[in-house]
Amino acid sequence: MTSRTIQGLSERGTALAISGGIRDRFGSVLGDPFHAESNPKGFVNIGTSESYTMLPEVTKFANERVRFEERDFSYGDGPWGSERLRCAMAKHMNKHFQPVQPVDPSDILFSNGVTSLCEQLGFSIAEAGDGIMFTRPIYQAFRSDFGTRAKITPVWVSFRGDDQFTTSSIKHWEAAYDQASKDGITIRAVMLCNPHNPLGRCYPKSLIIALMEFCQKRKLHLLSDEIYASSVYDVPSSDVPAVPFISVLSFDTTPYIDTQYLHVLYGMSKDFASGGLRLGCIYTRNEHLFRAMGAMSQFHWLCNPAEKLAAVMLESEEWMEHFQALSRKRLAERNSLTRRLLDDLSIGYSAKSNAGFFIWADLRRYLPSIARDGRKICGWEAEEELMEMLRENGVFMTPGNHLSADEPGFFRIIFSQEESVLKEGMRRVGETIARIEKE
DSSP: OOTTSOTTSOHHHHHHHHHOHHHHHHHHHHHSBOBTTTBTTSBEEOSSOOOGGGHHHHHHHHHHHOOOOGGGGSOTTOTTOOHHHHHHHHHHHHHHSOOSSOOOGGGEEEESSHHHHHHHHHHHHOOTTOEEEEESSOOTTHHHHHHTTTOOEEEEEOOTTSOTTSGGGHHHHHHHHHHHHHTTOOEEEEEEESSOTTTOOOOOHHHHHHHHHHHHHHTOEEEEEOTTTTOBOOOTTOOSOOOOOOOTTSSOOTTTSOGGGEEEEEESSSTTSOGGGOOEEEEEOOHHHHHHHHTTGGGGOOOHHHHHHHHHHHHOHHHHHHHHHHHHHHHHHHHHHHHHHHHHTTOEEOTTOOBTTEEEEEOGGGOOSBOTTSOBOOHHHHHHHHHHHHHHTTEEOEEGGGGTOSSTTEEEEEOOSOHHHHHHHHHHHHHHHHHHHHO
16 A cells, blocks of 8 residues: 555555546437437537448347347356357358368357457466567557556557558557667567558458568467457548458468467447447357456356347348448448548548548647637647647547547547437537637
């Protein structure tokens, strides 16, 4: 106990209480959503990555197709996923991921979300203080997924203006690894976020192979988060050629990495517009890792009714084909709309995005130089100020600092909203930056 420990709490409890976590950062945004008719002054949330446009289809399916039985309200098959759910997911992955070796249901372990799986992975493959490598920028929750309780150290790979989706970027991975080693950090894994969040791009096969070889040389685990695998689309308004999604399961990886060090993360939150079900899975052929993660499953027990709904969705192949085709169509439309809205506001963005629900927007020219209290500001403080100005105007986007970006001024915009919500959000963004330009 230290003098700074809150009375009645441990040191780790004190640290969590001080940090506040997700509730402090997003409670007001999530609890006061904009609605054109019922809540026009609410928050326009274009910062939380959900497939909002597909929620009506999931709701209709659940109400019409799913009937619950007594067993669905029992403990069921246990906390790691029912046999029915694992078989349904394996069949889905065998169809859509095109694996060279069929996915066996016995190699799939479920948890209550990929967030929980990341924590289980952290405990299983690393000691507290060991490192895991992430690109800059990257999905904001990875840091806490691996760090809050498992205490894994993030090792950041900066690309210094180079395209991180080319094989020449490997030199930056090597530099980050070498520096971490000099700093006394033992790296245990590489996180491959493919399709990438927040850049909305897919990794080419050549770079995936290069990263496998990088891991193999150093005996690192390669964790391939493929949760947006089916949320890849063609953007009619873009003349920039896009890289298609390629799963690490879709080609023979044995020449490049030991199968014991290759693992795939997937789940229901994104491709299936079902974040509220809290269902994620890992596919691994590492029996010891499987057993280690399974030993923690009691703390991440699935909701049986959610399992039932997910299994029925996955088994309804004709409905699923229609659902995912419609999802890709709507994502392409919203992506194109967002590009037009950004063009109208003279806001730059990454033109190569063709996956996920996001566009990486460049608001560097709109970073304020004077804070609302009159102080001169720059850099990350200016980005934080812009985020707060946007929030005051009722719109939330995720700032680059939360996504571990290399430099301030970039924001992730979630475009998978209803058109009216998206337009209102961008209108509020336009109001905010217009006010900055006048000052």
